[in-house]
Amino acid sequence: MLKRRITLKDVAAQAGVTYQTVSKVINGHTHVLPATEARIRAASLALGYKPNHSARSLRAQRSRMIGYSWVPTRPEQVNHILDLFLTSMVEEAEAASYHLLPFPFDQDVSAYRELIDSGRVDAFVLSSVNYGDLRARFLQEQAYPFVAFGRSEAGQDFPYVDIDGADGLRQATEHLLGLGHQRIAALAWPVGSRVGDDRLSGYLVTVTAAGLPARPDLIARGEGTFQFGLEATARWLDLPLNQRPTALVALNDSLAIGALHALQRQGLRPGTDLAVVGFDDTPTAQYLWPPLSSVRQPIRAAGQLCVGILVALLEGRAPADAQVVLKPELIVRSSSSRRVT
């Protein structure tokens, strides 16, 4: 027997409110007491209510647009992957007669709601997905097609394309172990970043598996900036020589470049006095002196897959795989190519 479609009336009955209240709350057109909203959300989740978007698409023509927004780059920083990611998505979309619609970034869902209500986009690519991502939850509640570039917590049931950050740090750490390093430090982001926790776990698992003593003081957590990388590395360089790390991995290239500058300011030689490996393989990495080893992400493939999955979903085909994790690749340069002597 086919399950009957859950309607707003079912949600209203379960939540003990009127049909009109549920409709307004679900469509975001009114504000009610937080407790009432919570009751309605709980009821709609419990019943598995999905808004009926097919009615809407019967009314309105499809836009053949895919919404995308990205976290604005802070001054003095650069978004290294935007060009490649955007270009690959634009080309992949074009090939399927879709276009991208970039819009200003907002952690809140109102921009998404507006684009849905105005019928300007058929689907979204979410970037910078984090734990308990509000945008992902909202789009799931709306049953609106989206794919996330990056995973949220384990067990999530929406389509995503992600890069295996833990594997990247595993490769970087094993490379340094292979050169004979025993005291390997890590420049990491604060606790609570999904991408950061994922990357750092690759380092932790690998040093632990190598039987190295636990040295919590060799993990520095802070903003992923040049400045933090510089300061944390300068502190390590103040340690007595027999405790000082001989190598470090960084969760991004900005941190690693800060580490290079800490060495250079003290007249020390990156790659000789301290091996350094970054993450992102920004175009800068190859031009530094010495050139920086770094973990390169398959950004072009990720962009193509994000759009490919969405187009399949929009056209009613099952995507080959709707939850994809891609492996990154370690690029070794002279910042980490000398064996420990």
Next chain:
Amino acid sequence: MLKRRITLKDVAAQAGVTYQTVSKVINGHTHVLPATEARIRAASLALGYKPNHSARSLRAQRSRMIGYSWVPTRPEQVNHILDLFLTSMVEEAEAASYHLLPFPFDQDVSAYRELIDSGRVDAFVLSSVNYGDLRARFLQEQAYPFVAFGRSEAGQDFPYVDIDGADGLRQATEHLLGLGHQRIAALAWPVGSRVGDDRLSGYLVTVTAAGLPARPDLIARGEGTFQFGLEATARWLDLPLNQRPTALVALNDSLAIGALHALQRQGLRPGTDLAVVGFDDTPTAQYLWPPLSSVRQPIRAAGQLCVGILVALLEGRAPADAQVVLKPELIVRSSSSRRVT
């Protein structure tokens, strides 16, 4: 007396072909003998024919989309300004209830024709405009609204926003003269690039005004790449000390970074043995060792102005200024901060 609107019939009569042929050629729907097409184009230019797009907008709703595409970045290169330029345009457009529609880059006009015919965009922002730009000419013939980020040849009559590259090189060269440099080299692009010719002219005018002897061997022209900057600088470093340049200006940061590496490979000190100034002030510049002096372009303002001008045109208001040239700013860092002793 008001001038009568020139119609396709007038163009047909002048070109000596049928109305149908003109219509198809103007709308790009057929191919005719090149001589016929040339006759039609000449007739429509001579008469000042403008396609009647208002009829089209009466039929179709405005899309409130602005088309934009950018030159794809070669592997190992990075488009330093894309993020900032795109973000500023997206935000400016959003504020006026417009959106950007990015599409794959094409020097040809077919992508533009397709987007016009499908009614997907109301206007375009053109980037990488060069001499005799085909896209600009096509959009002018179509009388379709656009703004160019960058000028084409002098005397053009379309809206543009550009950065004064000559002024940037003037600032860089005067800065080096002020430090006492007398032999200043230039890393430039091949002849025939509008942006390159513009930037180089600022160097030429300034060294000439300073009464320095003409040294054609101090101007190296090649691809604007790291590799070319490295090779050209290495050749200069082979000159006898009393002929060798003591400073150089580069038309972009990639060339300047190549110059830094040429010095470092020979054990020479950038900023001391040779002063180096780049152009673009890429985020990399500040992180190099030594940090690179560079000319910073007001990219955010340029993006806002491009969209601002278009929105004014689309809404029938006269833009405050439809041909804007913005001044860049020299950022001095330690690659060029020492006086010649």
